[in-house]
Amino acid sequence: MALTMNEITQTRAMIAPPRVEDVAAGHRVAEDFDALPSRISVRGLDFFYGKEQALFNNDLEIKEKRVTAVIGPSGCGKSTHIRAYNRIYELYRDHRARGEIWFDGRDILQPGTDVLDLRRRIGMIFQKPSPFPMTVFDNVAYGLRLHFKLSRGELGDRVEDALRRAALWDEVKHKLKEPGLALSGGQQQRLSIARAVAVEPEVILMDEPCSAIDPVATAKIEELIEELKSTYTIVIVTHNMQQAARVSDYTAFFYEGYVVEFDATSQIFGNPQEKRTEDYITGRFS
Amino acid sequence: MSTLEWEARLGPEGRRGAAKAAPRRTHSRLTDPLFRWFVTACGAAVAVAMVALSAVLIASSWRAITTLGLEPLRTIPWSPTGGEYGALTSLFGTFVTTVIAMVIAVPLALAIALLLVEVVHPALGRVVGTTIEMLAAIPSIIFGMWGIFVIVPLMQQYVQPWIQATPLGRLGLFSGPPLGIGVFTAGVVLALMVLPFITAVSRDVLKMVPTVVKEAGYGMGSTTFEVMSKISARYALTGIAGAVFLGLGRALGETMAVTFLIGSDFNTLPRSLFDPGTSISSTLANTFNEATDPLHVSALVELGLILFLITMVFQLVAQLWLARARRMSGTRA
Amino acid sequence: MSAPARNDTAGAARDVGAAIAAKPMRARSVARRRLVDRLVTGSAWAAASLGVFIMGWIVVTVVVRGAGAINWAFFTELPPGPGGEGGGLANCIVGTLVITGVAAAMGIPVGFFGAVYLAEFGRTGRVATAIRTITNVVLGVPSIIAGMFAFAILVRPLQHYSGFAGSFALAFIMLPVMTRTAEDVLNLVPNDLREAALAIGAPRWRATLGVVVRSARGGLITGTILAVVRVSGETAPLLFTALSSPYWMDSLFGSGGFFGGPTANLTKTVYDYATSPYGNWQNLAWGGALLIIVAVLGMNVLARLLFQRGKEWH
Numbered sequence: 001m002a003l004t005m006n007e008i009t010q011t012r013a014m015i016a017p018p019r020v021e022d023v024a025a026g027h028r029v030a031e032d033f034d035a036l037p038s039r040i041s042v043r044g045l046d047f048f049y050g051k052e053q054a055l056f057n058n059d060l061e062i063k064e065k066r067v068t069a070v071i072g073p074s075g076c077g078k079s080t081h082i083r084a085y086n087r088i089y090e091l092y093r094d095h096r097a098r099g100e101i102w103f104d105g106r107d108i109l110q111p112g113t114d115v116l117d118l119r120r121r122i123g124m125i126f127q128k129p130s131p132f133p134m135t136v137f138d139n140v141a142y143g144l145r146l147h148f149k150l151s152r153g154e155l156g157d158r159v160e161d162a163l164r165r166a167a168l169w170d171e172v173k174h175k176l177k178e179p180g181l182a183l184s185g186g187q188q189q190r191l192s193i194a195r196a197v198a199v200e201p202e203v204i205l206m207d208e209p210c211s212a213i214d215p216v217a218t219a220k221i222e223e224l225i226e227e228l229k230s231t232y233t234i235v236i237v238t239h240n241m242q243q244a245a246r247v248s249d250y251t252a253f254f255y256e257g258y259v260v261e262f263d264a265t266s267q268i269f270g271n272p273q274e275k276r277t278e279d280y281i282t283g284r285f286s
Numbered sequence: 287m288s289t290l291e292w293e294a295r296l297g298p299e300g301r302r303g304a305a306k307a308a309p310r311r312t313h314s315r316l317t318d319p320l321f322r323w324f325v326t327a328c329g330a331a332v333a334v335a336m337v338a339l340s341a342v343l344i345a346s347s348w349r350a351i352t353t354l355g356l357e358p359l360r361t362i363p364w365s366p367t368g369g370e371y372g373a374l375t376s377l378f379g380t381f382v383t384t385v386i387a388m389v390i391a392v393p394l395a396l397a398i399a400l401l402l403v404e405v406v407h408p409a410l411g412r413v414v415g416t417t418i419e420m421l422a423a424i425p426s427i428i429f430g431m432w433g434i435f436v437i438v439p440l441m442q443q444y445v446q447p448w449i450q451a452t453p454l455g456r457l458g459l460f461s462g463p464p465l466g467i468g469v470f471t472a473g474v475v476l477a478l479m480v481l482p483f484i485t486a487v488s489r490d491v492l493k494m495v496p497t498v499v500k501e502a503g504y505g506m507g508s509t510t511f512e513v514m515s516k517i518s519a520r521y522a523l524t525g526i527a528g529a530v531f532l533g534l535g536r537a538l539g540e541t542m543a544v545t546f547l548i549g550s551d552f553n554t555l556p557r558s559l560f561d562p563g564t565s566i567s568s569t570l571a572n573t574f575n576e577a578t579d580p581l582h583v584s585a586l587v588e589l590g591l592i593l594f595l596i597t598m599v600f601q602l603v604a605q606l607w608l609a610r611a612r613r614m615s616g617t618r619a
Numbered sequence: 620m621s622a623p624a625r626n627d628t629a630g631a632a633r634d635v636g637a638a639i640a641a642k643p644m645r646a647r648s649v650a651r652r653r654l655v656d657r658l659v660t661g662s663a664w665a666a667a668s669l670g671v672f673i674m675g676w677i678v679v680t681v682v683v684r685g686a687g688a689i690n691w692a693f694f695t696e697l698p699p700g701p702g703g704e705g706g707g708l709a710n711c712i713v714g715t716l717v718i719t720g721v722a723a724a725m726g727i728p729v730g731f732f733g734a735v736y737l738a739e740f741g742r743t744g745r746v747a748t749a750i751r752t753i754t755n756v757v758l759g760v761p762s763i764i765a766g767m768f769a770f771a772i773l774v775r776p777l778q779h780y781s782g783f784a785g786s787f788a789l790a791f792i793m794l795p796v797m798t799r800t801a802e803d804v805l806n807l808v809p810n811d812l813r814e815a816a817l818a819i820g821a822p823r824w825r826a827t828l829g830v831v832v833r834s835a836r837g838g839l840i841t842g843t844i845l846a847v848v849r850v851s852g853e854t855a856p857l858l859f860t861a862l863s864s865p866y867w868m869d870s871l872f873g874s875g876g877f878f879g880g881p882t883a884n885l886t887k888t889v890y891d892y893a894t895s896p897y898g899n900w901q902n903l904a905w906g907g908a909l910l911i912i913v914a915v916l917g918m919n920v921l922a923r924l925l926f927q928r929g930k931e932w933h
Contacts, residue, residue, distance in 0.1 A: 321824035329736035425852030509656035539761025
């Protein structure tokens with residue numbers, strides 16, 4: 001199901017972009033949405049930057065071991081939305097979330113939540129690859145050392161395993177003692193993925209993971225996502241519709257802080273129910 | 287040439303280089319080279335002053351260097367009237383007060399910098415930051431007076447006896463009569479003087495850590511302290527080292543407050559922190575004006591030269607590290 | 620790694636995978652980590668509070684002890700002899716103003732034009748970088764060494780102390796401070812302004828002085844104030860140069876004159892009186908200290924406010 005390099009290159013050329021509905025139609029269809037277990041359930045999520053409201057009454061179901069894409073024009077709130085899942089917005093004084101986000105039987109927006117463990121179980125990959133100022137090995141080992149007590153041998157094994165899962169092991173196995181910043185952009189992003197999967201998360205959030213890296217590296221990461229989804233639930237924010245059509249099973253279309261439409265990817269791109277979705281898909285605004 | 291044509295000629299790249307690539311044809315033949323020569327001379331003035339200072343110090347201490355050799359650095363009795371020039375007490379005192387000051391100031395400064403960068407509300411951070419910076423503006427002599435009239439009695443009556451009552455008191459380090467003045471008190475007040483510098487520079491350096499990297503750290507489930515110590519500090523390490531060295535340089539050269547508080551004992555090496563002692567700068571402050579014998583004066587200048595050299599080394603290293611920190615954060619952006 | 624090295628990557632992967640699956644991880648105590656975090660943050664708050672507290676303590680001490688000495692006589696009369704009563708520090712106040720003023724006249728212009736050099740002609744280039752480094756290094760010269768320098772050049776050869784030697788030492792200290800501050804301010808002026816001035820045909824010196832400097836005016840004034848203020852509280856550079864005197868400055872070149880002999884100033888006098896055994900002198904010293912701290916902190920606050928307001932205009 002993964003696209004070949006040729007097709008991806010053609011897509012990038014953008015001379016005659018293939019219709020997203022054709023791409024999306026290649027995905028698995030016809031599964032019973034409601035029967036699938038939800039990893040994360042969002043109910044009535046509002047979000048505020050100070051006095052300004054950015055998200056309005058968002059409802060979303062993130063299905064287990066599927067890839068859910070979040071798309072929409074810039075400023076529509078897609079990053080804001082997923083940053084509520086691991087409560088990373090709390091770093092900033094006047095950012096506030098209201099509503100319910102259910103994860104593993106608990107509403108994680110409640111004050112009693114163990115945020116440190118939440119962030120281990122819901123990992124995040126950022127738009128700009130941001131390796132820590134340490135060696136490749138230490139980058140991956142960071143989370144392991146933080147949350148667990150491991151012997152040297154165990155640590156080594158788990159770092160290797162994480163790098164393999166991120167399809168990075170063969171490229172860095174001789175470079176483990178080099179600084180993480182010495183890797184290329186695409187490698188740094190896969191390093192971030194290795195870092196996240198090392199601590200055995202359940203969900204991986206990706207906030208426009210490919211917008212700061214080159215097309216070849218992007219292709220590698222999209223392949224990786226395809227492999228990862230058999231183990232982890234993935235939510236990916238992207239402004240690239242082609243990408244959403246390629247990698248995701250479900251897609252949510254956001255517009256000005258509202259969830260306009262949420263459905264199987266093939267439906268969103270092939271048969272959108274809302275006019276605004278259709279306008280966005282067909283490029284009437286972006 | 288209109289401004290528009292000028293901009294077109296420069297192109298998008300040229301804007302930044304324009305200050306260097308000024309059009310020569312518009313300057314007046316005589317005054318522009320003169321202007322440039324003049325400002326260059328002013329810029330060079332500081333270099334000239336530096337060279338002159340070094341030359342003067344070396345020349346004036348030459349007599350002592352050649353006559354006394356290494357004796358001042360090794361021996362103790364400092365009574366120039368009797369022909370003895372053992373400067374070990376001065377050197378030792380400078381060293382010990384600086385060490386005490388740094389041991390107290392560096393952790394406090396880093397903690398405050400952490401607070402100002404990560405934790406506090408921006409408004410409160412500004413207030414605290416400004417207050418600490420004001421502390422840096424207080425002249426040394428005020429610290430000295432406050433020290434001797436307020437802190438020394440406190441030390442003598444409460445703090446030092448209290449320390450001696452605890453298990454720490456059994457250490458030789460805290461033995462001897464609690465005089466109030468002495469190396470310990472001087473070191474403590476020196477710490478307060480050095481603290482604002484280290485805090486300010488550390489805070490600036492820590493602010494340069496990119497937000498994404500910190501968010502990535504928090505995103506992995508780290509506490510604030512963990513992000514600070516494992517990530518930010520590592521990122522800012524060179525800069526923090528530079529800050530510490532800057533503070534060190536300041537502590538080494540500090541005169542008035544130390545002179546008030548250190549006790550001016552030229553002839554015995556302090557064995558306990560509570561003993562009096564002397565530092566290079568306070569020896570100079572106390573005795574320079576009374577020195578008449580040329581060898582005595584020269585020996586004092588030699589002490590000044592030593593102090594100068596030590597502080598210069600630390601300054602240069604600090605500059606190097608700070609420049610490197612600035613470069614690294616620039617390329618990482 | 621505990622898995623043996625192999626060329627068979629799939630096999631190696633399986634080994635590692637199996638090793639991991641066999642051993643679930645033991646978690647570290649979250650409570651402990653949170654406790655450490657709270658302790659460190661708490662100590663940081665304590666440290667910051669200590670800093671603020673010390674600041675307040677010093678200011679209050681000086682105000683309380685010095686207020687009693689401030690009266691009309693303080694500003695108008697000469698100091699009394701040892702053990703004498705009453706008197707003031709009038710000559711010291713005037714002396715400090717003169718010494719600092721002369722120092723500023725020497726140090727500020729040179730420092731300013733040096734900054735012009737660095738900002739306008741020395742953006743890159745090895746000479747400019749060297750000068751910048753040297754400026755930073757001279758910033759770190761202990762002030763007592765600056766005093767020694769002035770002593771060697773102006774006191775010893777002429778065989779007498781002088782207020783001018785004190786000014787020279789202070790100027791030496793002021794120079795790099797002014798250069799650094801002024802350069803930072805001049806660098807903030809956007810390049811567009813320089814280009815525009817040059818593009819209308821202004822000669823370099825006029826573009827720089829007329830346009831660039833004028834737009835940086837606020838910051839430059841602030842920098843000047845800060846440099847002057849920093850130096851006015853210094854004592855060490857005056858210890859071997861200007862000393863102090865209980866009399867008025869009576870001439871320029873005579874033995875009681877600015878260039879001819881010791882000149883009264885606030886800081887050295889405060890030092891002498893504070894370390895003396897006479898209660899009246901100590902009282903006057905506190906009054907002097909109060910004056911110094913009010914001037915220094917007051918000017919600092921003023922400079923900050925001016926700088927903030929200046930920034931809003933840009």
